[in-house]
Amino acid sequence: MLEKVTPEVSSKDVNSPGSLWNHNRPGGSPPKHPSDGLEEDSRWIFVPADFLAKMTQDCRDELKAGGKESQVWVSEGDVLLAWWAKAVYSTNSPETRRPPLAVSIPLNIRDRLPALANRTYLHNAIHMSTHVFPTSESLAQIPLSQLALTFRRTIMLATTEEIARSLMYKTQTYYSTDDHSVLATHFPPTSEKFVLSNWLGMNWASEGWLNFRPALMDRLDTSQSFQTRRRGRGRGEIRERRTAEKTGSGKIIWADVSGASRVVTKTNGMAVRKDDNGVWVRYNLVKWRWKAGVLAEMVERQT
Numbered sequence: 001m002l003e004k005v006t007p008e009v010s011s012k013d014v015n016s017p018g019s020l021w022n023h024n025r026p027g028g029s030p031p032k033h034p035s036d037g038l039e040e041d042s043r044w045i046f047v048p049a050d051f052l053a054k055m056t057q058d059c060r061d062e063l064k065a066g067g068k069e070s071q072v073w074v075s076e077g078d079v080l081l082a083w084w085a086k087a088v089y090s091t092n093s094p095e096t097r098r099p100p101l102a103v104s105i106p107l108n109i110r111d112r113l114p115a116l117a118n119r120t121y122l123h124n125a126i127h128m129s130t131h132v133f134p135t136s137e138s139l140a141q142i143p144l145s146q147l148a149l150t151f152r153r154t155i156m157l158a159t160t161e162e163i164a165r166s167l168m169y170k171t172q173t174y175y176s177t178d179d180h181s182v183l184a185t186h187f188p189p190t191s192e193k194f195v196l197s198n199w200l201g202m203n204w205a206s207e208g209w210l211n212f213r214p215a216l217m218d219r220l221d222t223s224q225s226f227q228t229r230r231r232g233r234g235r236g237e238i239r240e241r242r243t244a245e246k247t248g249s250g251k252i253i254w255a256d257v258s259g260a261s262r263v264v265t266k267t268n269g270m271a272v273r274k275d276d277n278g279v280w281v282r283y284n285l286v287k288w289r290w291k292a293g294v295l296a297e298m299v300e301r302q303t
Contacts, residue, residue, distance in 0.1 A: 020169060020184045040266055042284040046302060047080065049278040055079050059145035074148040077198045078155075080271060080279065081105065082147035084196060088267065088285065089136040091293030101136040102187035104128040105155055106197045109167075112160050127166065128195075129158040130186040136194075195268035200279065 056079045063074065085103060106126040110116050116125065131154040133139065139147065166186075173184040187193055269283030290299055 020166060020186060021188050022173060023183045023185060023189045025181050025183050038266070039287050040284055041287045041290055042269070042282060043290060043299065045281045045283060045298065047279045047281060049276060052076060052080060052083075052279060055083060055144065059148050062143070062145040063149060074145070074152045077200070077271070078148040078152045079144070080281075081151050081196050081198075082144055084281065084283075085194060086139050086144065086147065087294045087298065088194065088283075088289060089139050090295065091289065092137055098135045098137065100188055100191040101133040101139070101194060102130050102191040103133065103151070103154075103194045104130040104186060105151060106195065107155065107158050109163055112158065112163055114160075127158055127163045128186040129154050132188065132191065136192055193267060196281075196283075197268075197270040199270045199272055200274045 053076070056074070056076045059074055059079050059082075081103075089101070105128070106124075107129050109125050109127045112127070131150060142150070166184075170184045173182055174180050176182060266284065266286055269281060271279055271281050273280045285295075289295055
């Protein structure tokens with residue numbers, strides 16, 4: 001991990017968890033339009049199942065050959081993330097500046113913090129498990145299997161204790177100044193940021209994949225009954241649904257204040273859907289990256 005980056009705007013507090021940096025938040029609103037050369041474009045990318053399966057098996061075989069069989073397992077998701085990161089950065093940026101690259105893997109904190117399992121959480125219930133590389137160009141020198149293993153170990157470091165410490169430190173940092181000008185995040189402020197969310201477990205577009213009805217009903221207890229009555233005469237039946245009784249009032253249990261950072265992450269997306277044929281990835285990049293290197297060839301094949 002990097003210990004310190006541009007002391008004028010960031011620092012590593014000795015009391016903070018190992019994966020957090022303090023930022024001095026700049027004033028003013030972010031620009032509404034991107035500057036020249038930073039226009040963005042989102043595209044769908046299809047990754048065939050047999051291609052991904054072969055990559056995953058090859059990575060596992062290479063790691064097993066290294067003699068640390070009990071410590072080298074990687075998932076298909078780890079390999080997908082590693083392959084996509086190498087594809088995105090297969091061409092160097094035209095900028096002369098070479099910032100660190102922060103690869104963040106969003107994790108569901110409800111699975112990792114039992115106290116939040118059935119409680120209200122006023123923010124995305126995620127923890128950004130992050131690994132910082134010296135530059136994006138350094139990915140080209142790392143074998144795919146080793147990069148996948150790096151991401152697997154990064155995820156494993158996101159223990160219940162680490163996530164709880166991070167949330168507590170971010171909250172304390174936010175309220176440490178009257179104007180909330182200091183924020184703690186999982187990346188150095190000068191870094192280039194890369195995010196790929198794995199949403200495959202949500203089983204998008206399948207029948208009954210997500211039920212929003214409880215969120216739309218005026219009720220607090222799912223066991224409450226509903227009543228129906230007729231209104232009007234000669235104008236048909238109007239059904240009115242109402243709760244039998246209200247049982248209390250809602251309240252905020254915990255809010256993650258890091259969302260106030262207003263950080264723009266141009267390089268981000270998600271693995272959305274998987275079936276027998278392969279995986280669909282939706283990704284957002286600055287336009288020039290879609291027209292260069294491995295991505296240009298990929299887009300041409302899938303257009």
